[in-house]
Amino acid sequence: RNLSLHEVLTIASLVEREVVVDQERALVAGVIYNRINQDMKLEIDATVQYLLDKPKARLLYKDLKVQSPYNTYLNKGLPPGPIASPSLASIEAALNPEASDYLFYVTKKDGTFGHLFAKTYKEHQQNIAKSKAAQ
Structure with a gap:
């Protein structure tokens, strides 16, 4: 995929924070790759949660406008680094995304x-x- 280890771990961290149901990890990773390949913003809530002072049960529209390189609602591509410590399952999903x-x-x-x-x-x-x- 021509990705660095840093980029794979960043994608894995996004999967880690977005997915609870293990069977969906590879599919969510595939969606992330699809959006990157189509030059779309990732618009991942977990990246906004990461940049806030404390987690929120529900993000508000004003939260999506917070200026940060981690805000994937404002910036295309991957955030500058991982937003969590990914599990082995999320790393495997980032390396082997499900095609869809x-x-x-x-x-x-x-x-x-x-x-x-x-x-x-x-x-x-x-x-x-x-x-x-x-x-």
Whole structure:
């Protein structure tokens, strides 16, 4: 993949902070690579949580505007470094991402800690609505 060890560990750290359900690690890693390959912002909530003074149960729109090289809502590409110490499972996912056409994911709000995946922004919006309805 032409990535440095630092970049692989950074991606693994994103997977570590985004994923609870082990079976989704490689799929989320694949989404990260898909977004990078399409020159999209990663827009990963965990990077915003990392730059805040303390974790929040729910990010606000103002949080997404905090100026920081770690804010993947404002900056394209990977953050400057890892945001957590990744597990071996997350490192393996970063090295062996699952191929898919997915560009988006949102956490299910049904208590399973899984994600809903989407190929298009329209599908993603529908998944957000489904997730909110499950609260």
